[in-house]
Amino acid sequence: MSELDNKINEHFSGLVVRKDLVKAVKGNAIVPSYVLEYLLGQYCATSDEASIQSGIETVKEILRKHYVHRNESGLVKSITKEKGRHKVIDKISVSLNDKSDMYEATFANLGISKVIVDSDTIKKHPKLLVGGVWCISDVEYEFTEDKNACPWLLSSIKPIQLSSFDFDGYLSARQKFTTDEWIDLLITSIGFNPEMFGKRSKLLQLIRLIPFCERNYNLIELGPKGTGKSHIYSEFSPHGILISGGEVTVPKLFVNNSNGKLGLVGYWDAVAFDEFAGKGKKVDKALVDIMKNYMANKSFSRGVETLGAEASIAFVGNTQHNLPYMLKHTDLFDELPEKYYDSAFLDRLHFYIPGWEVDIIRGEMFSSGYGFVVDYLAEILRSLRSHDFSQKYTEHFTLSKDISTRDKDGINKTFSGLMKILYPSGEATKEEMEEILHFSIEGRKRVKDQVMRIDPTFEPVRFGYSAGAGSLIPVRTLEEEQYPQYYRSKTAETNEPEEPSEETDNTETKTDEKQKAKEEPSEKHVTFSENQRGVSFDTLLGPYLKNAGKIVITDPYIRLFFQVRNLMEFLETVAKIKQDEDEVAVHLITVEDDFKGPQQLEQFQKMQDTCAPIGIQFTWEFDVSNTIHARHIVTDTGWKILLDRGLDIFQHYEMNDTFAIANRLQKHRQCKAFEVTYLKALSE
Missing domain, CATH: 3.30.870.30 (MITD, C-terminal phospholipase D-like domain)
Incomplete structure (x- = not known):
């Protein structure tokens, strides 16, 4: 093991797992990584090789006996009938049958439905009602001659997620690591080899975690195919849900007016829209309108009643053109459906991850080192949602005075999210705060510069910050420095396209x-x-x-x-x-x-x-x-x-x-x- 691996096992004993073990046990099971790592965390959270090998065999045996493959559902049903009771690992969703006044469960892979669930179970696990939850459950079979009765019974259910953790212990152990070591631990925890990434690329990966630790955070990532944009939302946390951009409706996302049932934003911490880009996609204008209100005000209207929610929203999609083409001929939002290509909607985004900077995923990029069991990290991030570090930088820095309230909100929420991820105790040096403040401003500037290209009525903004009584430190996006001949933004003074600045200290940034x-x-x-x-x-x-x-x-x-x-x-x-x-x-x-x-x-x-x-x-x-x-x-x-x-x-x-x-x-x-x-x- 590396020196960092030894350090990780020393300070987070029993909470970390070797990341290559997921592939070793997954086989052909179509199951999220957090489900597999939950099991690995029970049996393989150690650095002892003999214990690891024994644990792997145990997890494989559990999956072999209890994970339900769809093509083997008939066999599992037969085993349950003959034994009378069988433990299964499956994704379970529940709906209310208002005619019989009963909650009924559906097992995705086992293929059974109308399984009666008691009200206490729903009160404990309300997410069963929206999107479904992976669970370990005991299923019983009891034949009945009543044609309207279901022979399947749900005797127990346990969602696959960590039940408790020591948050103070987490904060204390964090102090044992340098910032670079901590970042490498986090990158390994989400499955990547930190040696394959530079500091900026690592931060871009960690930005994807902010929706899990920051309430009502609006994030977009557009870039080439194959860069892992949606992976984090489907595999990382039991508190996030990934949905296809074309499969969501107002009732499903917000509230169903006919029965008052709350939608996804009321139950999940992060709701991600996959395949969000695509000019030809048909989009409900009412959905866009209610989403704009929710993204701005954290609330949505249901008739005369206004409801609030805390779910963060992430939009991920593929671009068809390279970066210089988009900058020269269109803009960085050009791939979005027409209804979403709306300056008022786009201005509510807090950060734009430049997907063209993220490498296409290759085999050697995956980690074989030690990282957190992902459901442990997911629970830590969830607990951090109640913390607020958005004003921490004001001890040392002041944002440019012409940055609007909405721009400031985006910068503050990104800064707060990165602080929670990197410095969960809230303690960071001035230099460390400046680094993530600069990064936060750049992500919001990328949004605003493109919005101003789409809608010239928006007031220009000079993005930057100052330290104490010092002069303004301007912030530019990387693509602005890389392609100044194509990048168009307005200056605060002239309202005209900004020209690349001339350097006076014999220092150049990148030019063509x-x-x-x-x-x-x-x-x-x-x-x-x-x-x-x-x-x-x-x-x-x-x-x-x-x-x-x-x-x-x-x-x-x-x-x-x-x-x-x-x-x-x-x-x-x-x-x-x-x-x-x-x-x-x-x-x-x-x-x-x-x-x-x-x-x-x-x-x-x-x-x-x-x-x-x-x-x-x-x-x-x-x-x-x-x-x-x-x-x-x-x-x-x-x-x-x-x-x-x-x-x-x-x-x-x-x-x-x-x-x-x-x-x-x-x-x-x-x-x-x-x-x-x-x-x-x-x-x-």
Whole structure:
């Protein structure tokens, strides 16, 4: 186990599980992860390998005997009839038969219905009435000659969710972890390997948890297919429900006027709309209108009566076009159905998760480390719904004065949600608060900028914050920095499209790469944000390598395969910019790997052999003192390029997939956050 795994087991003993065990026991069972982890938490919440293996066999046996597969429902019915009583794991929903004045249960997989349920059970578990709940239940069979009577009896029922937990113990154990360790624990808990994500990408994943810990939070995520947008709402928590965007009605979501039955928002903490995008979808205008009122006021009207609810709403859907296309030709809400493409509705959204920044899920992204049993984390988040951290940042920061009340609400609720997830005791440093405040403002700004493109009558807003009596710190979205030529927003002063700001401290943020390639090299400092695309060695380094006869690379971290591959791609850039008749000497100063030194030498030799015929003389030396730390590139034309990450600027991508475009072209990869400084040597 890793050092973090040991630490997790030490402070959360019995509350964590190895995440790869879910796949080990799931088989062909179509059941949410929280159901499986509930069982694993009973038998495998340990780091002892023998106990884990024994627990796995126990859970498999429980599933084999008691989980109901639909194609085996006849066999389970027969077992119950012969034994008279049988325990089953199934999704149970209940409805009121007002003709007989009885509650009747339906078992989704077992395929039985009209099973009588007593009123006390409904009072204890009201969610049975809306959407259904996964349960462990004892079912009895008692034959009767009464044709109107159901032979099936429900003798006991236990929803699959944690019954109690020590919240103070949770807060105390949190203090034992650094912020980065805690974030990695949370990312592992939702099933992902934290090593595959940068800090910003991790925060985007954790934003998806806010509807479970923040009341009446309105979230939208639009992006490419396959990024796991809906997974968290269907698999993570027994307090959330995922519904198809086309399958919801006013009675189902809010209230049925004919019988007064409360809808989903009255019983669930988070209600998510799957497949929300799609211009051609038919949408009930009355639903949109009542939803707008609920999202703004936390209430909805039923005739003369007004009802309130606390459910958060999440909308997830797929986009058909890439980011620059949407920014240039349409807007980031363009995929929504016409009835939802309404500025008043969209302005009620608190945060827009940029789905185009989220990687398509790949096999290596799943975790095999230790994380919380998800129903434990789900209960913790639910208990945090009664806490409010929305004003914590006001101790250090003040929002821009022209940010409207609705904008402020969105920022505050996101900030509060992230504080609950990352700092549940409410204690965070000024720097930590600033990081999540900046992130919260960016998510709301993404909403507002697009709303202003749709409806020009909206007043412009300058998004930013100040620290004490300091000047305003502006906040820009990543796509605004990445594609300034396509991004259109209004300034607060002119009500005209905002132009990209000029930097005065010789520092640049990302500009269009094609334009940069045309520029003459100059001394400057360039900062790149995590998840940025469009960066390549050709445009980043190419202009500074032109006409060089000798290039020296100093980087102690050219050891692992992906690092050596980065070096090979650097040599490809040199090959592109040199004249065919010229020769260039490229010398590498690095450190020999303690364990894979022979493999490292073999790779360097192959690079030397393949580059020689095209006029690149590649050589290397190992720093035996093992004291080099700085990473830079020096040319005989006088340029020194300081790279804080060396050539390791790209996030994980499908390196072995021939047909992955990110594998072929650097500009389509997501970057890590990094900085580059270009210096020109003084003339002698």
